[in-house]
Amino acid sequence: MGRMKPTLPQFRGRLHDPRTAVAIGRWLGSAVVICFLTGLISHVLQHPPSWMTGLLPVRPVWGYRFTQGLHVASGLAAIVLVMAKLWTVYPRLFAWPPFRSLPHLVERLSVALLVAATVFQLFTGLINILQWYPWPFSFTQTHYAVAWIVAGSLLLHLAVKAPLIRENWRKRKADVDAADRRALLAGVGAAVGAVTLTTVGQSLSALRGFDLLAPRNPDVATQGMPINRTAAAAQVTYASSDGWALEVAGPRPYRITLAELEALPQRRVRLPIACVEGWSADAWWSGVPIRDLLARAGAPPGTAVRVESLEVWGYYRVMEMPAQYADDPSTLLALRLNDEVLSLDHGYPARIIAPNRPGVLQTKWVSRVEAL
Amino acid sequence: MRTLRVSLGAAGIALIGTGLFFLLPLPGLLGVVFWFAGAIALHDALIGPLVLLVGLLVARLPDRAVVRGALITMGGLVLITIPALLRPGPSPNPTVLVQDYGRNLLICLAAVAVVAVVLVLLRRRR
Numbered sequence: 421m422g423r424m425k426p427t428l429p430q431f432r433g434r435l436h437d438p439r440t441a442v443a444i445g446r447w448l449g450s451a452v453v454i455c456f457l458t459g460l461i462s463h464v465l466q467h468p469p470s471w472m473t474g475l476l477p478v479r480p481v482w483g484y485r486f487t488q489g490l491h492v493a494s495g496l497a498a499i500v501l502v503m504a505k506l507w508t509v510y511p512r513l514f515a516w517p518p519f520r521s522l523p524h525l526v527e528r529l530s531v532a533l534l535v536a537a538t539v540f541q542l543f544t545g546l547i548n549i550l551q552w553y554p555w556p557f558s559f560t561q562t563h564y565a566v567a568w569i570v571a572g573s574l575l576l577h578l579a580v581k582a583p584l585i586r587e588n589w590r591k592r593k594a595d596v597d598a599a600d601r602r603a604l605l606a607g608v609g610a611a612v613g614a615v616t617l618t619t620v621g622q623s624l625s626a627l628r629g630f631d632l633l634a635p636r637n638p639d640v641a642t643q644g645m646p647i648n649r650t651a652a653a654a655q656v657t658y659a660s661s662d663g664w665a666l667e668v669a670g671p672r673p674y675r676i677t678l679a680e681l682e683a684l685p686q687r688r689v690r691l692p693i694a695c696v697e698g699w700s701a702d703a704w705w706s707g708v709p710i711r712d713l714l715a716r717a718g719a720p721p722g723t724a725v726r727v728e729s730l731e732v733w734g735y736y737r738v739m740e741m742p743a744q745y746a747d748d749p750s751t752l753l754a755l756r757l758n759d760e761v762l763s764l765d766h767g768y769p770a771r772i773i774a775p776n777r778p779g780v781l782q783t784k785w786v787s788r789v790e791a792l
Numbered sequence: 793m794r795t796l797r798v799s800l801g802a803a804g805i806a807l808i809g810t811g812l813f814f815l816l817p818l819p820g821l822l823g824v825v826f827w828f829a830g831a832i833a834l835h836d837a838l839i840g841p842l843v844l845l846v847g848l849l850v851a852r853l854p855d856r857a858v859v860r861g862a863l864i865t866m867g868g869l870v871l872i873t874i875p876a877l878l879r880p881g882p883s884p885n886p887t888v889l890v891q892d893y894g895r896n897l898l899i900c901l902a903a904v905a906v907v908a909v910v911l912v913l914l915r916r917r918r
Contacts, residue, residue: 433847500868503839510840532832533808539831547875551888555827557820565814572807579801582793600857607861611868618869618900632896633873640890647887
């Protein structure tokens with residue numbers, strides 16, 4: 421075997437060691453777990469299993485904003501951390517022979533899966549927040565499926581490496597590289613800090629001024645609010661709402677024009693739009709509470725609703741809202757944003773705004789509200 | 793310990809199975825496989841060697857710890873900005889990619905360099 425060994429690179433750097441790998445691995449593991457859980461929260465809010473619909477929380481109003489800001493922030497931090505982790509273990513790529521036994525082969529394959537899935541997940545996620553889709557697969561479905569593979573291969577990796585990890589936590593034997601390792605970890609920490617500081621302002625308004633590199637800056641917006649899906653993308657124009665009247669279906673169905681809606685008692689609430697892509701912003705919304713519209717149709721409190729949009733096509737053209745959101749007095753059919761009539765991109769003539777819900781479910785260009 | 797390892801491993805395999813169950817029926821699966829392989833290839837054949845090469849170059853520098861920390865920070869900032877710089881054409885959505893990313897990246901890199909120089913000077917005075 422020895423004679424067949426190809427010329428492989430030699431690594432003399434001493435920080436390519438288990439202790440460094442464990443130290444960075446702890447941070448990376450934490451970031452991946454936060455990313456997975458916050459992603460799961462978003463998935464459940466967007467596609468709740470039927471037994472969960474009644475349990476989705478309406479408060480805090482900033483819940484989705486917080487979890488999804490954290491999702492993207494932890495994902496961006498993980499990009500730095502995964503690079504540092506891969507640097508540490510890179511020499512092991514050239515282990516020779518490639519595998520010593522069947523368990524060793526399985527271990528290496530599981531590491532390959534972990535690395536491929538994690539790098540894939542983080543970088544396609546990064547590209548997705550720019551609304552850029554240079555691939556032939558559905559991003560959301562693939563991102564969801566691969567998230568489970570990342571989480572699973574991480575657990576498998578921890579199981580395989582458990583003795584090594586434990587050894588590094590237990591024994592504090594003399595460490596000649598302690599100072600060098602601390603400096604390296606400080607550098608990685610600084611990189612995570614810099615990446616977070618220059619991007620997290622897209623959701624954390626207190627750090628808006630440092631938002632230099634994020635795809636969104638909520639200060640650059642129309643009517644004080646960024647847009648996820650434009651009217652052009654949804655093929656909606658002002659002509660779409662010529663002669664518009666909202667249709668409300670229920671025990672006593674009715675149609676109501678924009679002028680009539682404006683004549684009803686209005687409510688003004690401060691609620692955020694928060695997107696799974698990590699940006700969010702607060703705004704003032706005015707309009708008619710959904711529960712008032714439902715009461716006029718003879719629907720009792722505790723009624724869930726289905727909302728339809730004027731848009732010709734879209735994954736979220738029809739949206740269902742569980743009863744606890746429809747009942748909430750701050751859930752509006754909004755006509756105004758920051759005291760201006762909604763622009764077409766923001767959903768003219770009327771849109772939904774509800775607390776603690778994903779942005780894609782804040783349906784724009786509403787045409788019909790149906791009591792379920 | 794053994795029970796913990798076995799159950800952790802079993803849970804891991806179950807989650808991977810869940811992911812494959814969701815992934816395999818999706819259209820465009822070949823594209824996913826291609827991007828998986830591309831992710832590994834891009835790192836192992838390009839980013840990895842490049843980083844190691846830079847590491848080799850700064851290994852003998854005085855104040856290596858600070859230089860290395862600054863380079864890692866700059867690398868992280870470049871990495872998360874590259875897609876914004878590479879995305880072709882203007883975005884159809886006027887509220888996405890609203891910043892001048894080339895200019896802002898240079899500002900950030902310059903700020904990191906300034907902090908690094910200050911740190912080196914402080915360390916030398918001590």
